[in-house]
Amino acid sequence: MSDAARADARQQDEAPGDLSVTPPVASFADLGLPAELLRTLAEHQVTVPFPVQAATLPNALAGRDVLGRGRTGSGKTLAFGLGLLARTAGRRAQPKEPLALVLVPTRELAQQVGEALTPYADALRLRLATVVGGVSVGRQAAALRDGAEIVVATPGRLHDLIERKACRLGRVRVTVLDEADQMCDMGFLPQVTEILDQVRPDGQRMLFSATLDRDVDQLVRSYLREPAVHSVDPSSSAVTAIEHHVFVVHGPDRYAVTTEIAARDGRVLLFLDTKHGVDQLTRHLRASGVPAAALHSGKSQPQRTRTLAQFKNGQVTALVATNVAARGLHVDDLDLVVNVDPATDPKDYLHRAGRTARAGRSGTVVTLVLSGQRRETSQVMADADVTPQISKVRSGEAQLTRITGARTPSGAPLDGGPAAARPKNHNTPFRGLGSTKDPQTGSGAKPSRPSRKTDEARKLAEARRAARVRRGG
Numbered sequence: 071m072s073d074a075a076r077a078d079a080r081q082q083d084e085a086p087g088d089l090s091v092t093p094p095v096a097s098f099a100d101l102g103l104p105a106e107l108l109r110t111l112a113e114h115q116v117t118v119p120f121p122v123q124a125a126t127l128p129n130a131l132a133g134r135d136v137l138g139r140g141r142t143g144s145g146k147t148l149a150f151g152l153g154l155l156a157r158t159a160g161r162r163a164q165p166k167e168p169l170a171l172v173l174v175p176t177r178e179l180a181q182q183v184g185e186a187l188t189p190y191a192d193a194l195r196l197r198l199a200t201v202v203g204g205v206s207v208g209r210q211a212a213a214l215r216d217g218a219e220i221v222v223a224t225p226g227r228l229h230d231l232i233e234r235k236a237c238r239l240g241r242v243r244v245t246v247l248d249e250a251d252q253m254c255d256m257g258f259l260p261q262v263t264e265i266l267d268q269v270r271p272d273g274q275r276m277l278f279s280a281t282l283d284r285d286v287d288q289l290v291r292s293y294l295r296e297p298a299v300h301s302v303d304p305s306s307s308a309v310t311a312i313e314h315h316v317f318v319v320h321g322p323d324r325y326a327v328t329t330e331i332a333a334r335d336g337r338v339l340l341f342l343d344t345k346h347g348v349d350q351l352t353r354h355l356r357a358s359g360v361p362a363a364a365l366h367s368g369k370s371q372p373q374r375t376r377t378l379a380q381f382k383n384g385q386v387t388a389l390v391a392t393n394v395a396a397r398g399l400h401v402d403d404l405d406l407v408v409n410v411d412p413a414t415d416p417k418d419y420l421h422r423a424g425r426t427a428r429a430g431r432s433g434t435v436v437t438l439v440l441s442g443q444r445r446e447t448s449q450v451m452a453d454a455d456v457t458p459q460i461s462k463v464r465s466g467e468a469q470l471t472r473i474t475g476a477r478t479p480s481g482a483p484l485d486g487g488p489a490a491a492r493p494k495n496h497n498t499p500f501r502g503l504g505s506t507k508d509p510q511t512g513s514g515a516k517p518s519r520p521s522r523k524t525d526e527a528r529k530l531a532e533a534r535r536a537a538r539v540r541r542g543g
Contacts, residue, residue, distance in 0.1 A: 094124035098152075101127055104159055106193040107152060114189065120145030125300045126276075127153055135297035136276040137290055150246045150276045151187045157244055157274070158219050159194045166214050166237055168199075168221040170244040171269065173262065175252040177202040177224060177371055178378065178399055183248065184222045196220055201237075203227045204371025211236035225253065225261040232268070242269040247277045247289070249397055251417070254285035266293050280417065311432040312423055314458035315473055316447060319438050325354065326465035327438065327476075328410055329490075332360045332388040334475035337381065337404055340390045341422050343411040351410065352390045357490035359480035362388040365395050396421040406474060409437040412447045416454035423456075436474060 095101055098111055098119060111117070119127065123145050126136050130153025138146065150172070158170045174180045184200035191198045199218035201210050203226055210227070214237050221228070221237075231237040245266065247253065253262055266275070266289075275294050279286050290297070319327050332338055332355050342348050345366040355362035363377045363386040380386040382401055389395065396418060407426050413419035426433025437458070439447050451458055463470045470476045481489045 094121070095119065095128060096124070101131060101152075103131075103152060103156055104194065106159075107156060107190055110190050110193040116148070120149075122146055122300065123149045123152075126150070126298070129298035129300075130154070130274075130276060131156055133157065133274050135274060135294045137282075137294055137297040137299045138276070138278045139280065139282055139301040146248065146278050147183055147186045150248070150278065151183070151190065153276070154220070154244045154246060155187065155190050155194055155196060158196060161219060163197070163217045163219045164241070165217050166235075167241045168214070168237070168239070169219045169241055170221070170246075171228075171239065171242045171265075172220070172222045172246040172248060173225055173228070173253070173265065174222065174248045175224065175256055175258065176249075176394065176397060177204055178374065178395065179249065179397060180222050180224055181375065182400055187220070187222070191220055198222065201227050201231060202371065203230075204374070207231065207234075225258040225265065228265060229261045232265075239265065239268040240270065243273045245269050245273060245275050247275075247279075250277050250279040250286050250289060251281045251283075252397055252421075254289075259285050259289075262289070263292070280421070311427040313432075313434045314423070314451070314456050315434065315436045316444075316451070316458045316460045317436055317438050317470075318441060318444065318460065318462045320464065321440055323465050324438065324440070327463065327470065328408070329355060329358050329360065329479055330465055330470065330476035331406075331408055331436070331474045332362060333358070333477050333479035334387075334406070335477070336406070336475060337384070337387050337389070337401065338406045338408060338474075339395065339399075339401075339404060339425050340388060340408045340410050341396070341413070342390065342392060345392060347411065348390050348392055354490050355388055355390070355479075356484045357487065359482040359484060359489075360388050361386050361484065362390055365389055365391040367392065367394050393418060393422070395425070397424075399425055401425070403431065405431070405433045407433065407435045408474075409435070412437050412439055412443055413450055414446070416450050419450055419454045419456070434473065 096119075098108060098116075103111075122138060126138050126149045129136050130150060136150070138149065154170050154172070161169055163169050172183055174183060180200055180202045184198060188198055196219045197217060198220040199210065199213040199222070201214075201221055201223035203224060207227070207230060211231060211234065214221070214231065228237065232239070247262065250262075253259070275297075277286075277290060277294060277297070282290065317327070328340070328351065332340060340351070342351060345368045348364045348366050352362050352364040363380060365374055365377050369377070377386065377389070378399070381389045404426050407422055409419070409422060413422055423435045426435065437447060461469060461473075465476075466478075483489050
């Protein structure tokens with residue numbers, strides 16, 4: 071176990087809470103859920119609780135504070151959602167005064183949680199509003215004014231609505247913080263604490279997080295009262311159903327390898343570090359005939375929503391994204407994730423990897439590295455408790471196809487214009503805002519200036535050309 075994993079486990083042991091929790095259940099019917107919820111679960115073919123649901127729901131339904139740690143994709147949404155809905159059933163919200171609140175770090179996760187809970191809320195005749203940035207604040211204010219029992223929100227937009235006097239939290243009886251560690255990492259801690267200070271002090275709080283360190287531990291100690299603690303999946307452990315591969319690629323071959331993987335028969339999620347890199351690769355893939363789309367924070371919310379919908383329904387087969395897609399993105403049967411830019415943080419790696427092998431399925435995660443990146447990537451993998459298979463690969467190789475399904479793209483541009491040329495003899499970077507890599511050295515420095523001798527020769531040649539022009543030659 072890595073030092074980070076030991077520290078995390080030690081902090082969980084030290085975290086306040088009651089480990090003598092209600093025993094887990096074997097079926098949803100054993101929980102005493104409302105009949106409407108049981109019927110909707112059956113309609114959606116959700117019959118057996120996932121471990122996190124079986125462990126946390128008895129305590130959530132009993133009104134206890136809950137502290138849950140589990141990997142992404144483990145079924146946390148229904149783990150807190152069914153308890154929240156059951157405890158809110160039969161109540162009616164006043165205008166601008168919701169009764170239950172779910173806070174999440176990203177717009178995509180908010181929309182996904184809202185979509186997942188809507189059928190169950192509808193069954194109980196509960197109104198649910200999703201409150202996120204990037205879309206009309208007026209429409210969201212109107213939804214709260216009409217009355218919404220459940221609000222799923224990102225901290226920033228909810229803060230804005232509170233400032234506008236469009237939302238009051240004094241009647242919120244159940245509050246959920248999902249992906250609390252990411253909210254803290256993104257700088258939302260001040261807004262989260264401000265929001266928690268406004269909900270009913272005697273209400274129920276449920277906090278779910280991949281890790282329980284630093285700021286998350288502060289939230290636990292300040293706002294949860296003797297919580298029932300559940301750790302279904304240790305945060306530092308990789309999913310056993312995932313195969314992890316590191317492909318060592320030759321710089322000039324990097325575009326070709328990536329393009330062949332993206333052209334596979336099936337969906338693939340490709341991660342890069344920068345918005346610029348995402349847009350650059352997306353243009354290249356589409357010019358090569360690959361149905362690709364970009365997802366990053368520079369896109370408008372309607373664009374992001376449309377892109378995700380197209381990826382889920384298969385219109386887009388290669389989703390090229392920054393870490394904005396590392397959490398809160400659930401796509402059924404997504405079996406391949408590719409780190410075109412290697413993750414530099416073990417938590418980022420695990421969350422990227424968590425987009426595949428969801429709900430008990432299997433998947434593959436591939437990380438492309440240049441020879442100079444191997445040491446740093448190996449350390450990130452070790453800190454994530456991942457032992458990958460390491461291979462040297464080139465485009466067109468059978469091994470690349472065997473592991474990823476890579477194939478040669480059609481080459482027919484999807485947006486008009488010329489087909490993308492296959493890169494040769496240079497290491498064109500995907501990442502990079504600002505500096506331009508020298509194609510000869512591969513360094514990030516600006517191209518060197520001409521020498522004095524070269525500059526003088528150029529000036530002499532220009533003078534001779536001017537003299538010939540004057541002579542009419």
